[in-house]
Amino acid sequence: xxxxxxxxxxxxxxxxxxxxxxxxxxxxxxxxxxxxxxxxxxxxxxxxxxxxxxxxxxxxxxxxxxxxxxxxxxxxxxxxxxxxxxxxxxxxxxxxxxxxxxxxxxxxxxxxxxxxx
Amino acid sequence: xxxxxxxxxxxxxxxxxxxxxxxxxxxxxxxxxxxxxxxxxxxxxxxxxxxxxxxxxxxxxxxxxxxxxxxxxxxxxxxxxxxxxxxxxxxxxxxxxxxxxxxxxxxxxxxxxxx
Numbered sequence: 001x002x003x004x005x006x007x008x009x010x011x012x013x014x015x016x017x018x019x020x021x022x023x024x025x026x027x028x029x030x031x032x033x034x035x036x037x038x039x040x041x042x043x044x045x046x047x048x049x050x051x052x053x054x055x056x057x058x059x060x061x062x063x064x065x066x067x068x069x070x071x072x073x074x075x076x077x078x079x080x081x082x083x084x085x086x087x088x089x090x091x092x093x094x095x096x097x098x099x100x101x102x103x104x105x106x107x108x109x110x111x112x113x114x115x116x117x
Numbered sequence: 118x119x120x121x122x123x124x125x126x127x128x129x130x131x132x133x134x135x136x137x138x139x140x141x142x143x144x145x146x147x148x149x150x151x152x153x154x155x156x157x158x159x160x161x162x163x164x165x166x167x168x169x170x171x172x173x174x175x176x177x178x179x180x181x182x183x184x185x186x187x188x189x190x191x192x193x194x195x196x197x198x199x200x201x202x203x204x205x206x207x208x209x210x211x212x213x214x215x216x217x218x219x220x221x222x223x224x225x226x227x228x229x230x231x232x
Binding site: 035037042043044045046047050091096099102103104105106107108109110 | 149159162212214222226228
């Protein structure tokens with residue numbers, strides 16, 4: 001079975017600093033996808049970034065980048081120039097299996113990020 | 118962009134009553150939708166996969182008769198919590214894949230409180 005591990009329950013960062021949220025995964029499937037979602041206090045899940053296992057380059061989306069180290073099975077999220085609005089829960093997730101072209105995700109435990117002014 | 122609408126946002130009900138939660142894909146069709154449950158300060162746990170025109174697929178340990186799922190159209194899936202009890206109080210959130218499934222979009226979630 002696939003597994004996602006986020007070892008940082010909470011992170012505190014000063015505004016404008018960069019922050020790295022850790023995520024390691026375990027799978028025997030050669031083809032997989034890795035996701036990061038942001039969940040503010042309102043509860044909605046906001047898609048941030050996606051990395052496919054065969055992608056040659058690390059994914060980037062604005063201030064978000066994914067440090068994908070396949071051999072180490074890690075997919076850390078890097079947020080550059082953090083903002084107060086970045087304070088939220090962050091979940092790493094892995095595609096579990098492909099169902100009718102859709103994807104079932106397995107989520108990590110989450111990291112609560114707090115940005116201090 | 119793709120939007121998934123979920124209603125209601127929150128609901129309070131008495132123990133023993135049933136509660137229906139709707140999940141709609143607003144500008145795209147979804148033959149599959151996923152229902153998750155999230156307890157406070159915990160991660161999302163997949164409950165079931167909703168399939169348009171066929172029976173839902175439930176994860177191990179999830180009671181089919183307790184959590185009824187209906188995917189009646191390509192844009193609507195419903196989750197009904199039957200005979201709700203306080204232990205069913207949780208945050209329920211749906212998701213739908215868009216364009217081949219690479220991206221999963223989530224509804225805004227429903228906070229259920231059973232008294």
